[in-house]
Amino acid sequence: MPATYTNPRYPFAPVRDAGARHKVVVVGGGLVGLTMALDLARRGQKVVLLDEDDTVSFGSRAICWAKRSLEIFGRLGLGEALLARGVTWNTGRVFFGDRQVYHFDLLPEAGHQYPAFINLQQYHLEEALVEACRATGLVDLRWHSRVAAVAPGPDGVALTVETPEGSYALHADWLLAADGARSFVRRALGLSFIGQEFRDRFLIADVVMRAGFPAERWFWFEPPFHPGGSVLLHRQADDVWRIDFQLGWDSDPEAERDPARVAARVRAMLGPEVEFALEWVSVYSFRCRRLERFRHGRILFLGDAAHQVSPFGARGGNAGVQDVDNLGWKLDAVLRGAAPDALLDSYDAERIAANDENILNSTRSTDFITPKNAAARAYRDAVLELAGRYAFARPLVNSGRLSRPAVLADSPLNTPDDAPWTGGLPPGAPAADAPVRSDGQPDWLLRHLGGDGFTLLLFGPPGDFPALAAGGPRPVFLTRTATPGALHDAEGLAAARYAAGPGAAILLRPDQHVAARWRHFDAAAVAHAQRCACGITITDTQRMAG
Amino acid sequence: MSRLNTEPNLDDPDGLFAALMDAHRDLDDAASRRLDARIILLLANHLGNTALVREAIAAARLGEA
Numbered sequence: 001m002p003a004t005y006t007n008p009r010y011p012f013a014p015v016r017d018a019g020a021r022h023k024v025v026v027v028g029g030g031l032v033g034l035t036m037a038l039d040l041a042r043r044g045q046k047v048v049l050l051d052e053d054d055t056v057s058f059g060s061r062a063i064c065w066a067k068r069s070l071e072i073f074g075r076l077g078l079g080e081a082l083l084a085r086g087v088t089w090n091t092g093r094v095f096f097g098d099r100q101v102y103h104f105d106l107l108p109e110a111g112h113q114y115p116a117f118i119n120l121q122q123y124h125l126e127e128a129l130v131e132a133c134r135a136t137g138l139v140d141l142r143w144h145s146r147v148a149a150v151a152p153g154p155d156g157v158a159l160t161v162e163t164p165e166g167s168y169a170l171h172a173d174w175l176l177a178a179d180g181a182r183s184f185v186r187r188a189l190g191l192s193f194i195g196q197e198f199r200d201r202f203l204i205a206d207v208v209m210r211a212g213f214p215a216e217r218w219f220w221f222e223p224p225f226h227p228g229g230s231v232l233l234h235r236q237a238d239d240v241w242r243i244d245f246q247l248g249w250d251s252d253p254e255a256e257r258d259p260a261r262v263a264a265r266v267r268a269m270l271g272p273e274v275e276f277a278l279e280w281v282s283v284y285s286f287r288c289r290r291l292e293r294f295r296h297g298r299i300l301f302l303g304d305a306a307h308q309v310s311p312f313g314a315r316g317g318n319a320g321v322q323d324v325d326n327l328g329w330k331l332d333a334v335l336r337g338a339a340p341d342a343l344l345d346s347y348d349a350e351r352i353a354a355n356d357e358n359i360l361n362s363t364r365s366t367d368f369i370t371p372k373n374a375a376a377r378a379y380r381d382a383v384l385e386l387a388g389r390y391a392f393a394r395p396l397v398n399s400g401r402l403s404r405p406a407v408l409a410d411s412p413l414n415t416p417d418d419a420p421w422t423g424g425l426p427p428g429a430p431a432a433d434a435p436v437r438s439d440g441q442p443d444w445l446l447r448h449l450g451g452d453g454f455t456l457l458l459f460g461p462p463g464d465f466p467a468l469a470a471g472g473p474r475p476v477f478l479t480r481t482a483t484p485g486a487l488h489d490a491e492g493l494a495a496a497r498y499a500a501g502p503g504a505a506i507l508l509r510p511d512q513h514v515a516a517r518w519r520h521f522d523a524a525a526v527a528h529a530q531r532c533a534c535g536i537t538i539t540d541t542q543r544m545a546g
Numbered sequence: 547m548s549r550l551n552t553e554p555n556l557d558d559p560d561g562l563f564a565a566l567m568d569a570h571r572d573l574d575d576a577a578s579r580r581l582d583a584r585i586i587l588l589l590a591n592h593l594g595n596t597a598l599v600r601e602a603i604a605a606a607r608l609g610e611a
Contacts, residue, residue, distance in 0.1 A: 382583030
């Protein structure tokens with residue numbers, strides 16, 4: 001098959017520290033493992049990353065990167081490069097037969113740095129992550145290094161690593177398992193998934209062509225060119241297009257991989273006059289499931305190793321990136337002694353709730369795309385028949401509910417509002433972006449929030465607030481008129497999106513989720529909320545003081 | 547919170563039944579099923595109250611026994 005991309009090969013480096021003890025070992029050099037290593041390295045932590053292979057992903061795999069992931073990659077220094085390399089899209093269409101029944105816009109308002117989505121092949125993203133990890137000088141990337149044994153202990157994990165030059169032992173204070181859906185670490189611990197498997201098969205064809213389709217998500221139910229099934233079309237970088245054909249459970253996965261058979265399906269869709277070449281073909285079925293717990297002592301699971309969903313909704317890779325965003329600052333705080341070990345339990349609580357939301361959405365989409373019986377099919381078709389004519393039926397059309405950032409509403413790290421607050425962003429919500437001006441230059445609010453520590457967003461000029469104590473959150477002031485030392489909320493969109501009046505204060509965690517908010521700044525309340533968001537209890541405070 | 551009304555409430559019971567029968571005349575089983583689904587979805591949207599529809603589902607399942 002022709003290729004627009006050639007996988008880089010990363011060399012094996014002989015190991016000189018057999019038996020050594022490392023603070024953090026990441027297992028799995030895929031999207032999530034690399035992002036995890038980069039996040040920790042940018043916080044100043046040394047990371048050893050073990051990958052059994054010597055390259056990035058084969059085939060395009062995950063391709064849709066949601067706004068929240070782009071914001072996270074923005075914090076990691078990759079956002080603008082990805083935006084330039086990927087295909088931006090905000091809108092999509094759904095067809096039933098040969099008729100359009102639904103059109104949606106995922107980012108209907110202006111004033112955000114990043115679009116609803118970009119499409120970019122996973123290998124491009126992983127290659128950028130490898131380079132970024134190297135540039136930190138803190139990530140020890142070990143290719144051709146397969147974990148062969150995992151022995152958890154009270155203060156860490158003993159590992160056996162197999163390499164082309166034999167096995168060696170190493171010890172990890174913390175082991176981050178990002179080794180994918182078939183996670184060896186998961187199997188070594190004897191952990192099983194809870195959830196369900198779906199009896200359907202899909203064919204992915206990555207096709208190189210110059211086609212006249214717009215950069216939108218197009219989804220067909222029962223199109224004339226693929227009777228009885230659904231088809232999904234996405235544009236990727238380098239004139240590569242993703243076409244996903246529903247095959248049904250009775251299909252023969254081996255026969256369906258035959259390039260001639262795939263080409264015939266593609267030709268039926270595009271018509272005889274469009275020239276194309278197949279770049280990658282894969283037949284898959286899927287599961288919606290997760291581990292019962294993501295934290296097991298000194299071992300934390302993330303990405304596909306912890307949870308899996310169907311691809312409809314782009315909730316796999318994007319969930320993994322949010323796992324990293326949630327875990328990075330917490331593990332860093334624990335490693336620096338700034339937070340108790342118990343803070344990591346909140347990774348479990350927050351990411352399980354978030355991934356349950358993904359699993360629920362993914363399961364519902366799948367039930368719509370793959371009706372389980374005649375009644376389900378009748379309702380599905382009824383919705384599609386009504387949607388062309390009646391607006392009310394369009395929100396019922398479910399070709400995938402696309403990834404949205406989790407609102408950590410029930411997090412133990414939140415401090416509830418102390419007064420009624422209409423609108424804005426409640427505790428647990430991810431921060432909203434807004435256009436601002438910084439020293440007269442156009443800028444984005446999210447660039448100033450979170451990252452290496454807590455941020456306190458203060459609505460008013462610096463002179464309106466008392467000086468903040470050292471060790472507290474970093475203040476960011478927002479004003480409606482240009483003021484030295486403050487971001488200029490020239491359009492008033494920041495104040496509107498946070499529903500914040502003069503004097504209001506919003507405490508943001510390093511991962512840019514709202515920890516607490518007050519109509520009027522109160523230093524003691526802010527300090528208390530920050531301790532709460534770090535998992536510090538009254539007992540911890542007394543012990544630290546003593 | 548509104549409750550599902552299961553007391554007689556139809557303005558024209560025989561007319562309603564006849565309208566449903568007429569609607570299904572000449573349809574095969576699959577088409578009938580889709581028609582019923584479309585009617586239910588239209589009425590559910592008119593109600594605008596999922597809790598009430600859930601009550602109707604529960605009441606309908608009782609009716610089967």
